[in-house]
Amino acid sequence: MNGDLSRKVLKDVSRSFYLSLRFLPKGFRAPTSVGYLLARASDTIADAGELGVEERRDLLAGFVEFVSQGKCFEMPKVGGLPEGEQVLMSRLGDCLAALEKLPDWQQDSVRKVVGIITAGQCWDLDRFAGEGVVCLESDDELRTYTYQVAGCVGEFWTEIGVGNGRDFALASEDEMMRWGQAYGRSLQLINILRDVPEDQKNGRCYLPGAGTREQLLRERQRWIKEAREGLDQAERYARSLNGKRMRFGTILPAMIGRKTLDRLEVVSWEDWEAGVKISRKEVYGMMAKAARFAVS
Secondary structure (H helix, E strand, O other), X not given: OOHHHHHHHHHHHXXXXXXXXXXXOHHHHHHHHHHHHHHHHHHHHHOOOOOOHHHHHHHHHHHXXXXXXXXXXXXXXOOOOOHHHHHHHHOHHHHHHHHHOOOHHHHHHHHHHHHHHHHHHHHHHHHOOOOOOEEOOOHHHHHHHHHHHHHHHHHHHHHHHHHHOOOOEOOOHHHHHHHHHHHHHHHHHHHHHXXXXXXXXXXXXXXXXXXXXXXXHHHHHHHHHHHHHXXXXXXXXXXXEOOHHHHHHHHHHHHHHHHHHHHHHHOOHHHHHHOOXXXXXXXXXXXXXXXHHHHO
C-alpha cells in the first residue's frame, strides 16, 4: 500500500486505528488499511448532511460500483468535512489502485465487507428518514445494524488472518469468526452509546423504545452490559492470536472501549451531551497495558 496513503490519510481519519495498525504484521496491514479507508469513505458519504437522503443513497450505490467494478465515481463538494475526510475523498482513486494491487482473495474480502457496510448505511438512511425523532423499535434492529456496519469487520479481520497462514490463532476459525463479530458489534455499540444525545438532536434514536431522557438513561445501562459482554469475547479473540504484535494491535481498541464504557456508565446527561472522550495520555497508558497483555 502507498506509504503516504497509510501514514497521512489513515492517520488523519483515525488516529486510534492507525496506532493499532502500525503494530500489525506486514501481511495484515495492506488489506485492513484499504478496507478501513474505503469503509470510512462510505461513512463520509452516508453522513454528508448537506445532501438529501436520496442523493446520499444514490452516491452510496455508485460508490459500491466504484469499489466492486471500478466504475467512475465523483463525490460532490460538501461543506464542513474534516480535513482528513476531504483528503480521503480526493484520493479515492489511490485507494482503488491500492485495492487492485492486493491478491485476488484479499480483494474479494475487502469488496465483500465494504458491500455489507454500505448496505447497513443505506438501511440507516431509509430507517431514519421520518420527521421528528425516529426510534428503532426492536433489539433485533439494533443488533442487525451493528453487525452490518461493524460486526462484519470482525469477520473480515479473521478472514484475512486465516488466509495469511494457519498459525493465525489457537482457537478454531468458527470461534474466531464468532468472537470477531461480537468484537466489531461491541465497538459500534459503544460509538452509538457515546453519541446518543447528539443523535437525538439529529432526529435519531438507536436505543429501542427510549423516547425520553429518563428512558435513554435507563436503556443506556442495558446496552452497556451487552457491549461489555462483546468486549469479553474480544479479549478471548485477542488471547487466542499467535504473535505479540497481533495481540497488541487487536486488544488496544477493546481497552479504549472498556474505558469509554466506564465513563458512560456513570456520566450525567449534561456531561453525556458534552461528550465522553478518552485523553491521549490515557491512550498511551493503555498502550503500555496492551504491551503487557501481548507478552503475557
